[in-house]
Amino acid sequence: MTMNEFDRDMTATTFAEAGEHGTARKIMADGDNQQKKTAPAPKKSYTLPMVIFGAMSIGLYVALFRYQGWVTDTFTKGGIYTAWPILTAFVFSFIHGAFASNLLSFLGIEAKKH
Amino acid sequence: MKRLLFLILGIFLIMPLNSALAAGGAGPSKDMMTGKFIQVDPAARTATFIKSGATETQMVLTLPEGMAAEDLRLNKKMMVTLDSHAEGKVIKDASIMFLDMTLTKIGALLMIGLIGGLLSGFIGSGGAFVMTPAMMSLGAPGAIAVASNMCHKFPKAMIGAYKRYKYGQADIKLGLVMATTAIIGVQIGIKIQKYILKMWGNDGSNLYVSTVFVLVLVLVGAYVCYDAYKVAKGGGEAKTSKLALALMKINLPPMMEFKVAKVRISAWVTIPVGLFTGMLAATIAVGGFIGVPGMIYVVGASALVATATELIIAFIMGLWGSIQWGMAGLIDIRMSLLILAGSLIGVQLGALGTTYVKDHVIKIVMASVMLIVAVSRGALVPGYLAAVGLRSELDPQMASVLKTISDLALFAALGTAGIIISAAMVKGMVASRSEERAKLAKEGVQHG
Incomplete structure (x- = not known):
């Protein structure tokens, strides 16, 4: 797990504990999207x-x-x-x-x- | 996997049929043999020849009038034709089988292979009409050129068919039905050829072949051209021909269903198309120019499926032909493999090119090649007419001009096709990439 992901998860947990479930869910969802976008497509080497x-x-x-x-x-x-x-x-x-x-x-x- | 097994099974089923039918005389002449001369006696006008084969046979052959002892090269593999009309073993013709490969010849064979392959991958056939004359102009004897071309054709068609099958374009069942019936058609065609040769001799046969060639190519080529123009004008969406739609309504069993071609049609329609393809292939040696339009306009397949399926037919017929020519020991594998080196790249390029173009582009390429090749053969008709006495003797200058036109047209056909295919492919690729980029940008905006 990278620090960024760790930070994001901790922030989401903090919001969730504070009762802000919507915000926590949004932070997690944004993280997922970002991960999908940055993950390189498996490219076959020829x-x-x-x-x-x-x-x-x-x-x-x-x-x-x-x-x-x-x-x-x-x-x-x-x-x-x-x-x-x-x-x-x-x-x-x-x-x-x-x-x-x-x-x-x-x-x-x-x-x-x- | 099931389909692959079906294909292999089909080939094995066809093999015994071939050997039974081949007795009819497909392939090289029976009077031809290969081997080496080990001694020539100029005084007695005889030569000692060792015929090659599993067991070597030594024989004494007589030199005909006009042949010098120096014409026979000692200890070099030669192809010898015996005079069937003369008594005893008299040589009719003797030529060196294997030309010396130079860098220029290797380069020429690679280049012709590449463009021929491109055409083959794109329109299912083509290349043979220029490869055989090209090999002959490099110095190979006619029979060796035909045999070596055949031996490069089946592996090329196999790779092309595999690629186009992967793109979902080749109908294996239709290919097997067409190939089997075409092989029978070839035998019928050979019988007709032999009859004409017997009745009107070599010049009559040449005239018959050229007339059929020009007529068929001009008529079919012009129709394909007209159809492509109509489709292009109508927005590029090809419709099944009216003839095919009418024939599909004939519910005469056995009915055959071709899933990839999306056609259900009576065997009584499919079989004659195959037979006719084979018959014409035996006459004009370019069966694909009939098989593909036959599959499009009579059976009702799209140009994409018809040209892909033609590669399966070419594979089966090419393999069968190669075995026949190989049995006579006439394949120069060096030439076959040099052409193959270029054509295996070309055929895959042509095959993937079809995924970027619409149906009518394939038809345009096909029609152009057919019409230009018809010009090439048409230029030779006056000469043949003069030979059978149907017109006055040609002026030597005129004959040489016609011969040049004929040769140039062959290369023009190949060049034109190469240019149209490359341009259509590049245009298609650029359009597809900009479409993809636009799609990605749109997705980006939505996410952002």
Whole structure:
């Protein structure tokens, strides 16, 4: 409890003891309002997830181009090897998609709240 | 959660249907194969080729007249088409599969991906009409460009559909019904295409595709444009089309209820829309330009719901197409993932952009893209007419001008859409923020 709140509660108690119940209630209500106004809204941080997913995404792209010879060879063998490009596209879309989502939120570009 | 299970179940139900229908011949040509040349004999005009696959097969191919031994690069993965009319294994065409990536090419792919994604998130489809030609102009063979575009389409559509589902715009049930029927429609479309190819050859097929493309895009695009103008003039509130209202009155079982689209309509109306979308998708390769107007004007969904639902259809059809092209070993995953890098940002930006605009803005963007793309294809029609002998040969200068118009129109379509979407989004965001500020100030006055 801060001193301000303590002071306010004590003042309200004094008024209440003196029989001024209306004034005591008003002091308490004003305090509540003030508290609501000053309490910061819980804001989600997008920086850390953006950096983590961004780093993972860069890592994946670097790996893709570093081993591009093996990748292009294996991924185009056809048949059961089709799973490679499909799964890779899914993995990249989840990681890079999460990065993109956090990046937009970090830049303050968000959907309209209805 | 229940809806997600429904989606996954739907996809698994569609898969066996695909393989049964794919026998009809969707995807790449059967005469095409991939592998490496290990030796060329210029004197005998033969080349030793190792066909890639789970088990590698070695074969000797004959070089056709006009092909030099130097045209075949040794130990580099190549895509080879055999001449189906010639006796023995004669090469018809051979091209290097994977282009060397330079910084300029990487930059171009990222940029095209970003704008294509923005368009896709906003109007549900788009991008493919410019991505495939763009990849080809960077040096990728046509089949590789189509396959790689397909492989970037389904993850992009998945992320876009997820975002728009979160905004309460995507109707999963409508998407599944449309996708299933569209896949069947694609098979019918391919059968028609094959018949035309057999009857009138490659030039006849090109002429047929371009004529259908221009006609459909001009007619539908003009109607969407007129409708958007009417809605904008009437204060921005879109009404359900008269046709859809009349069709909703047909009480022919089985009736289908689409909760997000707020529509109860007979399956006998929904199924033909899907079939027709698929048939046209097989012909003009941009099914979304038919699927979305179909859902708006025939089924009776709003532009917001129709474009969001189109992303579900694009995901399912893109995944199915990617498996087909992947089986033939034609996906250049590097190109797919580079386009995806830009388009995953673009698609989410486009999706959230829809929350700031009214229905008619989506229609304006859609109509503009359709009409400009129609110009691009229309410019090629005189050339095709000359090829089938329906008009005199084109002057070379004229042919080159028409080709330039065609290419520029594609990029103009993308640029115009990008500008309209960005401007509408910024305007919407500014208006929304000042509204919020005014609301806060009002609350402050009340409390003070």
